[in-house]
Amino acid sequence: MDSPRTNATARIGEDDRDSAVRRVREAYAEEHLTHEEMDERLGRVLAATTHGELAAALDPLPAEDPGGTETIAAAGGRIRRRGVWQVPRYLKVESAFGRVRLDLSRARFEHPVTAIELNLGTGNAVIVVPRDAVVDVSGLATGWKDVRYTPRQPSGPGAPRFRLSGAMGYGRLRIRHAWR
Incomplete structure (x- = not known):
């Protein structure tokens, strides 16, 4: 997602959704989520249409690795x-x-x-x-x-x-x- 100042009602793009799916999968791989929690959050991520809905689905997952x-x-x-x-x-x-x-x-x-x-x-x-x-x-x-x-x-x-x-x-x- 863009930044904490991103408008919560702004529509998300495909890249935002892909990034959120990756974060949920990484959290599951690092044992921050159970399999059931991962399934539930992935469903919420895939159904999200705004930045606010996406942020709620990701809260409180660990921050994404920004990469090098x-x-x-x-x-x-x-x-x-x-x-x-x-x-x-x-x-x-x-x-x-x-x-x-x-x-x-x-x-x-x-x-x-x-x-x-x-x-x-x-x-x-x-x-x-x-x-x-x-x-x-x-x-x-x-x-x-x-x-x-x-x-x-x-x-x-x-x-x-x-x-x-x-x-x-x-x-x-x-x-x-x-x-x-």
Whole structure:
């Protein structure tokens, strides 16, 4: 959920509901809830439509682990990540000059939503996401070229989600879905 100041009558989004379901499951796995309590709270979470109803279903569960932040940076040259690697909840990619290639197709995600902040001066970037991923590029500002991305439809309910933000100076961002 957003913050303690979030309007209790505001409608919740899919990400809020996913986060709440994960919190209930984690509380059960850590033996803070019995199986019956977990079932009851999951029912309330799935039926909730507002932040107030969601907060009531989660009260007094332990706070959610905010996850880590990792920064990948290079002043010049190439940034490349591929293969099997652990992706934190928040990933910052910074490069003044050079190309960036992030292959997330075989990566492991601990959280259903991963925020990727790109701060790139010059150079192109390519991000390969899993086949069923959902990508939101609305938070990314581009200076010279547009973002090349064609969303894949439909994505399943457990599909990883990515929110891109930041700024790209001179260069193009291309996002594509993995073949497998």
